[in-house]
Amino acid sequence: AQKITQTQPGMFVQEKEAVTLDCTYDTSDQSYGLFWYKQPSSGEMIFLIYQGSYDEQNATEGRYSLNFQKARKSANLVISASQLGDSAMYFCAMREGVYNFNKFYFGSGTKLNVKP
């Protein structure tokens, strides 16, 4: 079974609008971390936001927020007030495992296009 599922291969959003990128995950661990990364066309991977499995509040970082619904195993990324520079691939990832021997699992990504 897929550890991380991103069901939206591509999305369009109008500049200044908000957009939600979906992510569901599969784990039987109680402790895990959830991450979102941005990959612009230049190819580098940029960390956006982190949510721990025990965190009760949704994480926020500037225009990024993570809508964490633990019972549904979902960790959707919300980008408010989209900008043209937000056009990129977005990857959801989970870090799980015992002590130091933890592994990252990535979804297949969502390509976001912001229209002027």
Place this chain on the structure above:
Amino acid sequence: NAGVTQTPKFQVLKTGQSMTLQCAQDMNHEYMSWYRQDPGMGLRLIHYSVGAGITDQGEVPNGYNVSRSTTEDFPLRLLSAAPSQTSVYFCASSRTTQADTQYFGPGTRLTVL
């Protein structure tokens, strides 16, 4: 502070050739990892290391070898390249706890003919 560096940036190999992708970090991170990125499949973990002398397999380890003799370096070896190994390879490093993000290198684009 260079972060995570990878060499080379681009490489073309013939089937059956061997090569080593280099990765180094200067953040004193114990955890280092290698991924391959293929279209439509996101990043898949090849191998990872939690310290010098300690490595473990990821999701797609076949055809790749790693070793870690120092904290700074984590090379990835392709013993006998195959066209199926054509991909973009990323090295990353982080601290070892689940709350820590990874820092990625710029990637190596490998083509195997």
